[in-house]
Amino acid sequence: MLLGARVSNFWCVRRPLLSISQRPWINLHFSSSSEVKVSHCLDDECDDFLPWLERKAGTEISSVLSIGKSAHGRNLFASKIIQTGDCILKVPYNVQLSPDNLHPEIKYLLNGEVGNDAKLAVVVLVEQRMGQDSEWAPYISRLPHSTEMHNTIFWSENELEMIRQSSVYQDTINLKSLIEKEFSTIRPVFERFPKFFERITYKDFMHAYALVSSRAWGSTKGDFLIPFADFFNHDGTSKAIVLNDEDKQLSEVIADRDYNPGEQVLIRYGKFSNATLLLDFGFTLPYNIHDQVHSQLNIPHHDPLRELKLEVLQRHHRPSSKDVHHLNSSVDSFTIKEVRSAWGKKKGILQSLRAFARVLCCRSSQELRDLAIEAERNDGRLARRPLQNTNREIEAHQFLISQISQVIKDYNASSESLGTVSSPFVCERRARRRQMAQELLNGELRVLKSASAWLQNYCATLTTTDHCRLLG
Numbered sequence: 001m002l003l004g005a006r007v008s009n010f011w012c013v014r015r016p017l018l019s020i021s022q023r024p025w026i027n028l029h030f031s032s033s034s035e036v037k038v039s040h041c042l043d044d045e046c047d048d049f050l051p052w053l054e055r056k057a058g059t060e061i062s063s064v065l066s067i068g069k070s071a072h073g074r075n076l077f078a079s080k081i082i083q084t085g086d087c088i089l090k091v092p093y094n095v096q097l098s099p100d101n102l103h104p105e106i107k108y109l110l111n112g113e114v115g116n117d118a119k120l121a122v123v124v125l126v127e128q129r130m131g132q133d134s135e136w137a138p139y140i141s142r143l144p145h146s147t148e149m150h151n152t153i154f155w156s157e158n159e160l161e162m163i164r165q166s167s168v169y170q171d172t173i174n175l176k177s178l179i180e181k182e183f184s185t186i187r188p189v190f191e192r193f194p195k196f197f198e199r200i201t202y203k204d205f206m207h208a209y210a211l212v213s214s215r216a217w218g219s220t221k222g223d224f225l226i227p228f229a230d231f232f233n234h235d236g237t238s239k240a241i242v243l244n245d246e247d248k249q250l251s252e253v254i255a256d257r258d259y260n261p262g263e264q265v266l267i268r269y270g271k272f273s274n275a276t277l278l279l280d281f282g283f284t285l286p287y288n289i290h291d292q293v294h295s296q297l298n299i300p301h302h303d304p305l306r307e308l309k310l311e312v313l314q315r316h317h318r319p320s321s322k323d324v325h326h327l328n329s330s331v332d333s334f335t336i337k338e339v340r341s342a343w344g345k346k347k348g349i350l351q352s353l354r355a356f357a358r359v360l361c362c363r364s365s366q367e368l369r370d371l372a373i374e375a376e377r378n379d380g381r382l383a384r385r386p387l388q389n390t391n392r393e394i395e396a397h398q399f400l401i402s403q404i405s406q407v408i409k410d411y412n413a414s415s416e417s418l419g420t421v422s423s424p425f426v427c428e429r430r431a432r433r434r435q436m437a438q439e440l441l442n443g444e445l446r447v448l449k450s451a452s453a454w455l456q457n458y459c460a461t462l463t464t465t466d467h468c469r470l471l472g
C-alpha cells in the first residue's frame with residue numbers, strides 16, 4: 001500500500017570517484033552509543049542549514065545526516081549509524097521549490113510559454129535577486145557559482161572540440177540554443193518586473209538553468225528543488241533514490257546499505273550515461289555501467305534500391321522510443337549499449353540496428369519484398385530474424401562491423417589527441433574537463449568495442465556453422 005502511494009522521481013545519477021575508505025580528511029571519534037563526532041568532513045558554513053530548514057518545515061527532516069565537504073563539492077554524511085532500510089530523511093513538500101513559488105502574475109505570463117526547467121530557473125533568479133531578503137536565502141546562497149560548474153554548456157569551443165566525437169557535442173549545441181530561445185521568450189516578462197529582474201543577463205539565466213538541471217527532481221507534476229536532499233552526490237550503482245509520498249506530502253530516502261558515522265551517503269540520480277551526466281550535471285564517472293553510444297545509419301544516395309528500402313523501412317521498421325535517441329526520431333538513429341559478453345546468446349546488440357543492416361544489404365527488390373512478406377506474417381517488424389541466406393546475413397553484420405570500426409578509429413584519434421591529463425601547463429579547470437572528456441570517450445569506446453566483438457563472434461559462429469553444414 002505504501003509503495004502504491006509512492007512515486008519515485010526521475011533524476012540523474014553517477015558513481016563516486018573515490019571509494020569511501022580513501023577519504024583521508026574524515027576524523028571519527030566513536031563513543032559507546034551510535035553518536036559520534038565527525039569533525040573534519042563537516043562543512044562549518046552549513047552548520048545552521050538543517051536547523052533553518054527544519055524550523056521552516058515545522059518538523060524534523062533528518063537526525064542521521066549532516067552536510068560535509070567531499071571531493072565533489074558538498075555531500076551528505078552519516079552522523080550516526082545507519083542501517084539498511086532506515087528512512088534517512090523526509091523533506092516535506094512545503095519546503096521544496098517549484099514553479100508554484102513564482103509570483104502569480106509572472107507565473108501567469110510564463111504559463112505554456114516555456115518549459116519546466118526554465119520556470120524553475122526563474123524562481124532561482126528571483127530568490128537570488130532578493131539576496132538576504134529572500135526567505136530561501138540560506139539555501140540559495142549555498143548553490144554553486146557558475147565558475148564551479150562543468151556542465152558542457154559552460155565549455156568553450158576549444159573544450160567542446162574534445163568531445164566532438166560523442167553525441168553530447170550536438171546535445172550541448174541543442175541545449176544552448178534551447179536555453180537561448182527560452183531566454184528570449186522570458187525577456188519581455190523580465191522587463192515588466194524590473195524589481196526582480198533588472199540587468200539579468202543570458203549568463204545569469206544559463207547559470208540558473210544549469211542549477212536546475214543538476215539538482216532538480218522531475219515528476220509528472222513538474223520540477224522541484226528539494227533543499228538538503230540535493231546535497232546528496234551520485235552513485236550509479238546505489239539503489240537508494242528519492243521517493244515521493246503523496247499521502248504524507250513529502251520526499252524521502254531509504255538507505256540501501258549500512259553506514260558508519262562519517263561515511264558519505266550516496267544515492268542514484270538515475271541510470272545515466274557519462275554523456276548525460278556531463279551534459280546535465282557537469283561530471284563523469286571513471287567507469288560508468290550505463291554508458292551507451294548513439295549512432296546513425298543512412299541508406300546511401302547512390303544505392304539504386306534506396307527509395308524502395310526507405311519505403312519498406314518506413315512501413316515496417318518502427319524502433320521503440322527506447323531504442324531511439326531522444327532528440328532524433330528518424331528511423332536511422334540507434335542506441336548501442338555495452339554487450340557484457342561477446343559469447344552471450346541473449347543480449348547481443350540492438351535488434352533494430354541489425355534489422356536495419358539486413359535491409360541495407362539487400363541487393364534486389366525481390367529480397368526486400370521477401371523481408372516485407374516475412375514481417376507481415378510475423379509481428380510486423382522487419383528483418384528481426386537472421387536472413388535465410390547465411391552469406392547475406394554475414395554480409396549485413398560485417399557491414400555493421402566496418403561502420404563501428406570506423407567510429408572506433410575516430411574515437412581513438414580523439415582520445416589520443418587529448419594528450420596527458422596531468423600536464424603542468426594546463427590550468428585546473430581545463431585539466432578537469434579534459435579528464436571528463438577522456439572518461440566520456442573511454443566509456444563510449446568500451447561500448448563500441450564490445451559491440452564489435454559481439455558482431456565478430458556472431459559472424460565467426462555463422463561461418464563455422466555454415467561450413468559444418470556444407471561438410472556434413
Ligand SMILES: C[S@@+](CC[C@H](N)C(=O)[O-])C[C@H]1O[C@@H](n2cnc3c(N)ncnc32)[C@H](O)[C@@H]1O
Pocket residue numbers: 014015016017072073074075144214215230231232233234235280281282283284
Ligand atoms: C545534486 S548536486 C549534489 C551536491 C553538490 N555536490 C553540492 O556541492 O551542492 C549535483 C552536483 O554534485 C556534483 N556531483 C554529484 N555526484 C558526483 C560524483 N559522483 N562525482 C563528481 N561530482 C558529483 C556535481 O557537480 C553535480 O552537478
